[in-house]
Amino acid sequence: NAGVTQTPKFQVLKTGQSMTLQCAQDMNHEYMSWYRQDPGMGLRLIHYSVGAGITDQGEVPNGYNVSRSTTEDFPLRLLSAAPSQTSVYFCASRPRGKPNNEQFFGPGTRLTVL
């Protein structure tokens, strides 16, 4: 299993540009999430999904959209990039039920907005 994969690893955008961060998992996990990581602020939840066709907002959703058309894929769209969105973005997945609730993270995407 590849686990959770993310592309690209690095990206530089200009203010106002849009782009999509890709995330895929091959573990058949129902739950998928997007986090951003900024220095001293831990991991903050942007959007999450509990299954195909179901998404919801997390703590910091403004400026981002998501969709979940399949169990495997959960792309994150930046609509109009702003310097405040410079961050490291992690996608994660976890299974719905017990006993193993471990959440697996992707390798991350480092985004810089100029």
Added chain:
Amino acid sequence: GENVEQHPSTLSVQEGDSAVIKCTYSDSASNYFPWYKQELGKRPQLIIDIRSNVGEKKDQRIAVTLNKTAKHFSLHITETQPEDSAVYFCAASSSGSARQLTFGSGTQLTVLP
């Protein structure tokens, strides 16, 4: 919603000493408390977790304790080694519909040789 506070933000210990990181949570419905380790430039990885029906859990040099009454939980690392140097995150989640994890702000642990 849930709020998780983590202390200290930085911690330096001598190799072989113990390290303790503490977290508090606000939502009494939270029942799952994982700890993640993140090495520089890498993804967070689960090192240990505990559920609310257990007071303590150990895995070799790592242990986690949970006090549901006080709503706090702690990570204990004994006999620290240089490879334990990393950022450690605590998290909490409830058994609600989404069971999303709320993370603490992280602790940079440095083990000095």
